[in-house]
Amino acid sequence: MTSPALTLAVPARSRRRRARMGQWQGLLYIAPAMALVIVFFVVPVLFTFWMSFHDWPLLGQPEWIGLGNYVRLLTDNRFFTALKFTAYYTVITTIAIFVVAFPLAIFVEKQRRGVGFYRTVFFMPVVVGLATASLLWVWLANVDSGLIGPAIRMMGVTGKKVNLLATFDSAFWTIIVMVVWKVAGFTMIILLTGLQSIPVELNEAARIDGAGRWQRFRHLTLPLMRRTIALALILSVTGSVLAFDQFYIMTSGGPQNRMISVVYYIFNQSFVSFHLGYGSALSIALLAILIALSVVQLRLLRVGDDK
Amino acid sequence: MSATAKQARQRRKFWGGFGYHAFGIGAALFFFAPFAWTGLASLRTGSEAQQPPLPPWPTNSISFDTYAVLDTFGAGVWQHIFNSTIVALATVVLTVIVSLLAGYGFSRYRFPLKNVFFVLIIATLMIPFQSILTPLFIILAKLGLNNSLVGLVLVYVTLQLPFSVFMMRNAFDAVPREIEEAARIDGARDLKLLIKVLLPLVMPGVATVAIFAFLNSWNEFLAALILLSDNQKYTLPVLMTAVRAGRLGAINWGAVQAGVMVMTIPCLVVFLILQRYYMRGLMAGAVK
Numbered sequence: 177m178t179s180p181a182l183t184l185a186v187p188a189r190s191r192r193r194r195a196r197m198g199q200w201q202g203l204l205y206i207a208p209a210m211a212l213v214i215v216f217f218v219v220p221v222l223f224t225f226w227m228s229f230h231d232w233p234l235l236g237q238p239e240w241i242g243l244g245n246y247v248r249l250l251t252d253n254r255f256f257t258a259l260k261f262t263a264y265y266t267v268i269t270t271i272a273i274f275v276v277a278f279p280l281a282i283f284v285e286k287q288r289r290g291v292g293f294y295r296t297v298f299f300m301p302v303v304v305g306l307a308t309a310s311l312l313w314v315w316l317a318n319v320d321s322g323l324i325g326p327a328i329r330m331m332g333v334t335g336k337k338v339n340l341l342a343t344f345d346s347a348f349w350t351i352i353v354m355v356v357w358k359v360a361g362f363t364m365i366i367l368l369t370g371l372q373s374i375p376v377e378l379n380e381a382a383r384i385d386g387a388g389r390w391q392r393f394r395h396l397t398l399p400l401m402r403r404t405i406a407l408a409l410i411l412s413v414t415g416s417v418l419a420f421d422q423f424y425i426m427t428s429g430g431p432q433n434r435m436i437s438v439v440y441y442i443f444n445q446s447f448v449s450f451h452l453g454y455g456s457a458l459s460i461a462l463l464a465i466l467i468a469l470s471v472v473q474l475r476l477l478r479v480g481d482d483k
Numbered sequence: 484m485s486a487t488a489k490q491a492r493q494r495r496k497f498w499g500g501f502g503y504h505a506f507g508i509g510a511a512l513f514f515f516a517p518f519a520w521t522g523l524a525s526l527r528t529g530s531e532a533q534q535p536p537l538p539p540w541p542t543n544s545i546s547f548d549t550y551a552v553l554d555t556f557g558a559g560v561w562q563h564i565f566n567s568t569i570v571a572l573a574t575v576v577l578t579v580i581v582s583l584l585a586g587y588g589f590s591r592y593r594f595p596l597k598n599v600f601f602v603l604i605i606a607t608l609m610i611p612f613q614s615i616l617t618p619l620f621i622i623l624a625k626l627g628l629n630n631s632l633v634g635l636v637l638v639y640v641t642l643q644l645p646f647s648v649f650m651m652r653n654a655f656d657a658v659p660r661e662i663e664e665a666a667r668i669d670g671a672r673d674l675k676l677l678i679k680v681l682l683p684l685v686m687p688g689v690a691t692v693a694i695f696a697f698l699n700s701w702n703e704f705l706a707a708l709i710l711l712s713d714n715q716k717y718t719l720p721v722l723m724t725a726v727r728a729g730r731l732g733a734i735n736w737g738a739v740q741a742g743v744m745v746m747t748i749p750c751l752v753v754f755l756i757l758q759r760y761y762m763r764g765l766m767a768g769a770v771k
Contacts, residue, residue, distance in 0.1 A: 206585045209585035209644055308746040366765075369766055447620070
């Protein structure tokens, strides 16, 4: 957005001429971007809908089956199991990330000696890939060659071998720790931008009025950060609903196939069993869930009220 | 009296600082230790590499055995480093070019349906690419771009566009129009104007766009796993699934450690050098 004063400074004649020419030139400048978005995004989205009404094998002719895939989806127990697991995972990870990231954000907010160093180090795991992080942690959690299990054993907590990835609960919590390690720095920075946008004077005024630390946090900081918290929450929930790498790499969907997330299930249907049509119907369901979740979260946090 | 009050204050300050840094260093260890642990462990000799990393550092002598073992997977680790590097660099270059042009177009020109186009690009953020992988797979096959690094790059560039176009439009919006008018009077037009005059002014935006494009394409796993089927063409994360799967039921953990380091080090180096631009992008996204 330019200020009106700047626009007025341009001579009217040149502006009109440029506006006429600009019609085409502007389109030319955005053409490559539009071409990519249309070919690799808009078309695939529409195509997902189209495919979801077909029985679509990898080879051979697709066959129109109307709502067949959707009917199948509604009675597919494995899909609902995946959905339930993903919901469970999303709730637990999001809580875990916030529990770690909020104190970290408060910790790095004050300008003190070394704060830049701390921010950088806390953030480092964010820039490596989720696949890399999963690989690193699956080694740390390995029963024979890893760090965590053998260390627990060496400290004499138990005499038996500790295989963290063998049972659902211990594997699940290992993955939660890995994800918190990987993502907390990101959420911390998002929350930090919210904390920093609160005027210092407000906090001072509340303190002079006798509000305690917790009261100030509860009645001043949290409400003023609502938009930031909403953003961090949406990013965390969306990321968790779409989780795939960690389950594929760390447990292969494992113990007893109980760690199949929704994206993992779509992956299996589309690219292992090659039910591409059914995979598309599942994708549409995933899309609907994600959009619904974002709307609900924005409502819950009443973003926009105070805009 | 005042002396003791002063002492008390100093003592409180000391212990406050102590608590602050104790917490800070403790947390820093949690976030940094896994990297250090893997890095040190990957330098152990081949036989040691299968042992628990207690202690993590090499006890005999430093060796690169684990990296040599990593090289025996797939088409040799250099081939996959090459693939990953080419994909990441091509994604960076294309993303910068395409978003530079689009950002300029959206910032400086008026044309029909401008807002519709802009919203369409940004709206792709709402739809996760995980949900369109199935048709992408088929469309790329129709275009003859399945199992091809070119196809993968085009997908990555598209995924980067919403953020990048948004960043570049804002960068151009922040450049005063007088500068362009002056350059026009001096005879600079169109692309020449954009590259010679405006590009240096939006360089910070370009840096931000480039870093995100690099990290995201270097680290991406699921799309590469689905779209690449030929051993020769695997990017590093896909190669690592073979290492993770092991041979004859045995996983070589030394190779895993080496692979983690090969994938991690470029990310950390890029981040540490260009941190300022990375954080700027993150903040811009958060404020939006």
